[in-house]
Amino acid sequence: MQLICLNDSPNRSTCTGLIATQSESTKLTTLLAPHIILATGGSGQLFPRTSNPSGATADGQAMAWRAGCSLSNLEFIQFHPTGLSTEHVDNNAQCPLISEALRGEGAWLRLPNGQRFMPTYDERAELAPRDIVARAIYQEMQLHQLDHMLLDIRHRGPDFIEELFPNVLRLCRKAGIDPVNEAIPVAPLAxxxxxxxVTNIHGQTDLPGLYAIGECAYTGLHGANRLASNSLLEAIVMAKAASNAILNEHKRKHSSSPKTELSQQPVKFTSTDFIPSSTLIDDLSNYDKLRQTLQQVMWHGAGIIRTKERMQASYEQIKAMRFDFQKTGIPKVLTAEWLELRNLLDMAILTLDAALKRPESCGAHYVEDLSESVERAAT
Structure with missing residues (x-):
């Protein structure tokens, strides 16, 4: 999708609709409306492991940014410590979460040899906040060159596990793991x-006529590190606030003017964001490969533990990838894969830029300086 903006004064534009592709079709259609709400979700697909669905490719954020809207706090990405880690879910797919309630009920995090490691990171051990637990798991994975740690609740007994965690059991057994008899392989994920x-308390963006709610929006509610489940409340409250604002504006504008109907018509896609070129790069025909490369670069530079050097290196790599992508111009046939990759590349460069501008650790943005990494490697 791409937003349609009209200049209603020399220094002011208004969102009047969008250009959309139809499902299972390459046909493009304009949808004109006095109000547009973006509720497109997050950007989890920037990373190789995420709890987000495959469509969480920052489409709304990227579209709004290209239309001139402000984006903020992109560096604050929360990583969940315990995503299920098996061959079934590790191939750039949506990874199921293993509830933190297991740790709340006494589950232990272990190395493959059975040794617990959380007490060495925090006096609260497995009950430490999720960002601390996620970093600890990640560090142990790096230290031992492993792709997962083990979450063990077997000591609580079969009856206890069956009664309190039927959904976890069902999820794990579907993946061939029985938590009653074996530890659960887990690894952090976006x-x-x-x-x-950026929106106000009514969900309104910088661009008149455009609203954003849910994970694609920044209301300021979550600060630098969201509290669990607050996002659900935010989505409900902001959806109501946005709908009320739209209804009130509609009543005010149309009390003395003709009603504006929704228009729909075919459109030819054009964009000033791309440089037409007859030179094609072979790798750009393989969008899936490029997407996986982007995800690995983002995990390296903007993952759980960041350093200035890795963030800068990843920024330069994404910048080069994005330039090559833009240089090829718009393909003759627009596909979801191409559109999503375009949005991911935009969001990746914006996220890394935001992270580089915040050199200190804050909330979900954890920056390790050189002395910390040397000290950790020596212990």
């Missing part, structure tokens, strides 16, 4: 984007 399109 979970929630605290930043997004």
């Amino acid at each position: 979970h929630y984007a605290c930043g997004g399109i």
